[in-house]
Amino acid sequence: MGGEMKPMKTNDQLEPTVFVIFGGAGDLTWRKLVPALFDLSQDRSLPAEFAIIAVDRIKLGDDALRRRLHDGVNQFSRFGKAKTAAWNQFAKHIHYQQGDFKKPATYAALGKQCAKLEKAWGTKAHRIFYMATPPSMFGEIPKYLGKAGLSRDREFARIVIEKPIGYDLESARALNAILAASFDESQIFRIDHYLGKETVQNILAFRFANPLFEPMWNRRYIDYVTITVAETVGVEHRGGYYDHAGALRDMVQNHLMQLLCLVAMEPMVSFEADEIRNKKVDVLHAARPISRDAVPQSAVRGQYGSGNIAGKKTPGYREEKGVAPDSKTETFAALKLFLDNWRWQDVPFYLRTGKRLPQQASEISIQFRAVPHRSFPPEASLGWQPSRLVLSIQPDEGIVLGFQAKYPGPKMQLRPVDMRFSYRESFDAPSPDAYETLLWDVMKKDATLFMRADQVEAAWELLMPVLEAWQATAPSDFPNYAAGSWGPENVQELLSPGHRWPLPTELVLADKKRGKNS
Numbered sequence: 340m341g342g343e344m345k346p347m348k349t350n351d352q353l354e355p356t357v358f359v360i361f362g363g364a365g366d367l368t369w370r371k372l373v374p375a376l377f378d379l380s381q382d383r384s385l386p387a388e389f390a391i392i393a394v395d396r397i398k399l400g401d402d403a404l405r406r407r408l409h410d411g412v413n414q415f416s417r418f419g420k421a422k423t424a425a426w427n428q429f430a431k432h433i434h435y436q437q438g439d440f441k442k443p444a445t446y447a448a449l450g451k452q453c454a455k456l457e458k459a460w461g462t463k464a465h466r467i468f469y470m471a472t473p474p475s476m477f478g479e480i481p482k483y484l485g486k487a488g489l490s491r492d493r494e495f496a497r498i499v500i501e502k503p504i505g506y507d508l509e510s511a512r513a514l515n516a517i518l519a520a521s522f523d524e525s526q527i528f529r530i531d532h533y534l535g536k537e538t539v540q541n542i543l544a545f546r547f548a549n550p551l552f553e554p555m556w557n558r559r560y561i562d563y564v565t566i567t568v569a570e571t572v573g574v575e576h577r578g579g580y581y582d583h584a585g586a587l588r589d590m591v592q593n594h595l596m597q598l599l600c601l602v603a604m605e606p607m608v609s610f611e612a613d614e615i616r617n618k619k620v621d622v623l624h625a626a627r628p629i630s631r632d633a634v635p636q637s638a639v640r641g642q643y644g645s646g647n648i649a650g651k652k653t654p655g656y657r658e659e660k661g662v663a664p665d666s667k668t669e670t671f672a673a674l675k676l677f678l679d680n681w682r683w684q685d686v687p688f689y690l691r692t693g694k695r696l697p698q699q700a701s702e703i704s705i706q707f708r709a710v711p712h713r714s715f716p717p718e719a720s721l722g723w724q725p726s727r728l729v730l731s732i733q734p735d736e737g738i739v740l741g742f743q744a745k746y747p748g749p750k751m752q753l754r755p756v757d758m759r760f761s762y763r764e765s766f767d768a769p770s771p772d773a774y775e776t777l778l779w780d781v782m783k784k785d786a787t788l789f790m791r792a793d794q795v796e797a798a799w800e801l802l803m804p805v806l807e808a809w810q811a812t813a814p815s816d817f818p819n820y821a822a823g824s825w826g827p828e829n830v831q832e833l834l835s836p837g838h839r840w841p842l843p844t845e846l847v848l849a850d851k852k853r854g855k856n857s
């Protein structure tokens with residue numbers, strides 16, 4: 340790379356950092372990690388003394404790796420195609436190291452390389468070890484790092500691990516034990532990328548920076564809560580992985596549980612990472628255990644068949660690449676949960692997620708109770724609905740409050756209306772990608788948005804009876820929902836009388852725009 344170029348714009352608040360990526364030639368590095376680091380560099384959010392060391396098995400030179408990563412940045416950077424000068428300044432910081440993840444020599448070379456950089460910088464650097472490898476390596480790399488002495492410095496060494504954290508409770512415990520043998524919990528950053536999303540973080544801001552709703556955020560005023568994470572995509576190119584995971588492991592154990600914790604937790608006393616994580620884990624401890632016998636009443640699974648999404652024909656799950664033709668894996672999962680505590684006793688929390696649903700929508704709907712007494716005559720309140728608050732995480736980021744208002748005219752007539760806050764309309768600032776937020780936090784050593792070992796294990800513990808029951812009894816009706824529908828029909832049976840799965844807000848708003856008051 341040319342030597343006369345201006346240096347990368349940097350952030351003086353950050354200390355020297357070496358970012359080691361195991362799986363540096365892989366998809367996650369190319370698609371997410373390096374574009375996020377590049378975007379951070381454009382926002383002056385990287386230290387001046389900064390290096391990326393990509394470690395992988397394949398033979399690759401620095402230049403070839405940089406070309407490959409440049410292509411990823413051009414496709415996935417939030418700033419669009421990278422300007423040549425900006426890319427060249429950034430690319431100087433990237434190095435490739437070929438190595439086998441299961442050979443001590445790889446780690447010895449890595450240690451030397453880090454030491455060399457530190458010598459050149461004349462200072463000690465933070466070393467962040469990111470496991471962007473297949474999960475089979477998660478239990479190996481920490482051991483080798485430990486043996487090579489690279490995990491020893493509690494202040495300067497960190498490890499980052501992506502989900503899946505285990506395949507079930509037992510394997511999650513085993514993996515956490517391996518991590519704990521080499522690293523202190525304060526050095527371990529378990530990523531759930533949902534926590535990096537702006538609107539997920541906004542749940543805390545909305546609940547605890549405003550006095551408005553918190554007094555009503557309990558069983559006295561809230562009838563039930565639904566959490567929906569609906570995707571239109573199928574398994575894409577990940578059939579091989581997904582067919583061994585399924586929706587419960589892939590989405591519910593992590594992303595939906597995080598949303599549940601944020602919506603149901605008690606107010607934190609401070610914004611300290613462990614304080615927030617304590618409050619979140621309390622929610623999982625309060626969850627009423629689902630007994631094996633009660634699984635049919637508490638959980639529903641589904642698998643998509645062929646169908647139609649937005650006018651396009653789509654294949655069934657069993658026809659996807661990498662999927663067994665008689666696969667029993669669920670691509671849809673729904674749960675009914677209760678939290679046994681003072682705030683939430685007997686309030687159902689309905690969770691659902693699925694692939695190939697008609698609409699991409701992640702949202703939490705808080706359904707308030709009906710008013711205790713209806714003073715208006717029945718004809719005044721035709722179509723009357725109790726208030727509903729929707730926290731919309733994606734694709735339409737915002738908050739919608741539905742309530743009753745008087746319809747204009749001489750008669751007293753009530754109609755449901757919406758009050759709407761849209762991120763896009765309210766703030767000029769573009770939202771960073773979740774990975775930008777999370778990588779920045781790893782550099783700052785702020786673990787607030789990361790999963791602690793006990794939380795991961797508590798989530799597995801809650802779901803184990805469902806996983807075991809589903810494993811023990813093969814589904815006889817798969818595929819049981821058509822691509823482009825809202826999942827299997829029996830998902831309705833989870834609901835208590837009078838409850839319903841809401842339509843995603845965006846649909847409701849679109850319908851209203853067309854004049855169909857729903």
Ligand code: BG6
Nearest residue numbers: 502532570572589590594701733
């Ligand atoms: C991942 C799952 O964790 O989250 C995928 O493995 C899923 O199956 C994805 O598609 C959804 O994330 P997002 O950010 O697109 O909502």
